[in-house]
Amino acid sequence: MAITVSLVALFGLVLYFLLRSGSLGPGAAFTAAAFGFFLASTGAARPINQLTASLIEAVSSL
DSSP: OHHHHHHHHHHHHHHHHHHHHTSSOHHHHHHHHHHHHHHHTSTTHHHHHHHHHHHHHHHHTO
């Protein structure tokens, strides 16, 4: 749970800074956020969460 919240905050910050720098328009940011929201409700959510957890565990063990 803590990892998920942290990643949501991280990706939210990335979208925010991309919007502020002008390299990403509001429409593209909305599309990216909507894609993530709808992706989370599909069957792909579990493998993505497992892959992310494995990558975080691998990086932290270095």
